[in-house]
Amino acid sequence: MNSEVSVVILTYNESKHIKRCLERAFSVASQVYVVDSFSTDDTVKIAEAMGGEVYQHRWPGNQAAQFNWALEHLPIRTEWILRLDADEYLTDELQDEITTKLPYLSDDITGVSFKRRHIFMGKWVKRGTYPVTLLRLFRRGKAVCEQRWMDEHIQLLEGNLVNFEHDFVDHNLHNIAWWTSKHNNYATREAIEILDIELDLIGRAQVSGSLNSQATAKRSRKEQYSKQPLFWRSFAYFIYRYFLKGGFLEGKEGFLWHFLQGWWYRTLVDSRIYEIKKSCGNDPKLIIDYIDKHYQINLTPEKSLVEA
Structure with a gap:
């Protein structure tokens, strides 16, 4: 059973967030790829110092095209790929769940969804929208990002998906x-x-x-x-x-x-x-x-x- 994970993170001027994101990502991943759109801050320096493998690619105008470029061009060899935004991170509970459950998923399971927790102005806003469940972890070659201008999602090309219990966090630190x-x-x-x-x-x-x-x-x-x-x-x-x-x-x-x-x-x-x-x-x-x-x-x- 191959349960190794690579994480793909798209960045542009994310020096406030990238260290936190990578620290949590490396808890479940053997490799973290940062696809950077020529940041002018310390994003690349921080990512490389933490062991991230950085690739520069001109921003094509939307997340979908950039992420699909990453899937096609990065030298990913692991069975599983996890997508994270730079201002997101995995909770301790989700880290444990990924490492515990992933090796035992059957071959027909090609995607895993997580609940997203929004932190806004330092507060977890639980009522009104939570939980939003997103497909973020998938087997290599079994999914792509749908081509949309906004609100793009990962979509499976084949196989089935399972929902994990715990959350990842969207917590932007800007004002x-x-x-x-x-x-x-x-x-x-x-x-x-x-x-x-x-x-x-x-x-x-x-x-x-x-x-x-x-x-x-x-x-x-x-x-x-x-x-x-x-x-x-x-x-x-x-x-x-x-x-x-x-x-x-x-x-x-x-x-x-x-x-x-x-x-x-x-x-x-x-x-x-x-x-x-x-x-x-x-x-x-x-x-x-x-x-x-x-x-x-x-x-x-x-x-x-x-x-x-």
């Missing part, structure tokens, strides 16, 4: 100003994603693979969400998370998390869509040209998600 700036940039990509669902802007090739059950259900909800009226849908989503799912019980940090991530951010996405449609209507070609001109994102087939 609110950084967080809102990052989500301002995310909003454009999320707007493209929703416009693509509605108008088939990109016509991307679909990989024949499977997501975990929660991700599949989330895709269905997102398609339904995209059909609801602009601005009303972001407000309704906040009400659902904050009141119906108990987010109001999480104190000030919980309010900020659900307001900013559940309402403000999605209203910002809708404002992008409204602005684009006000200028272009529902004409895909005009929308693609508008996004290229105003956001410097080229959505033509040869330059979009398949670019490496």
Whole structure:
């Protein structure tokens, strides 16, 4: 039974997080690969000092293309691959679970999902969204990252998946100003994603693979969400998370998390869509040209998600 694991981490200016991430990653992995997009801080220096194997690759515009490039080009030889973001880390309980259970998984199990725990402003926000279950550990050659502009997931090409009990943690150490700036940039990509669902802007090739059950259900909800009226849908989503799912019980940090991530951010996405449609209507070609001109994102087939 081969249960050796390689970890793949995508980075750009992650000096605040990379040491914490690698320390936990090496507890379960024989090799950690850092795919860096030419960071200007000490990310590469820290990663190499800790034993990470660093590869530089120009950022292709989205996580999906960068991660799939890594799967194709890194010299990975282990049976299992674990994907982590630099601001994520494994809990002690999940480390133990991986090392204990992985050697005994049957050959038909090709993917493993974990629960993601969000720490926001130092607080674990348990109500409203937790747990989000994500497929992050998979057998080499048995999965890829689906090609999407936002909210991309690992999808299995064959085999079955199992859920482990314990959590990994998403805990970004930057301040609110950084967080809102990052989500301002995310909003454009999320707007493209929703416009693509509605108008088939990109016509991307679909990989024949499977997501975990929660991700599949989330895709269905997102398609339904995209059909609801602009601005009303972001407000309704906040009400659902904050009141119906108990987010109001999480104190000030919980309010900020659900307001900013559940309402403000999605209203910002809708404002992008409204602005684009006000200028272009529902004409895909005009929308693609508008996004290229105003956001410097080229959505033509040869330059979009398949670019490496």
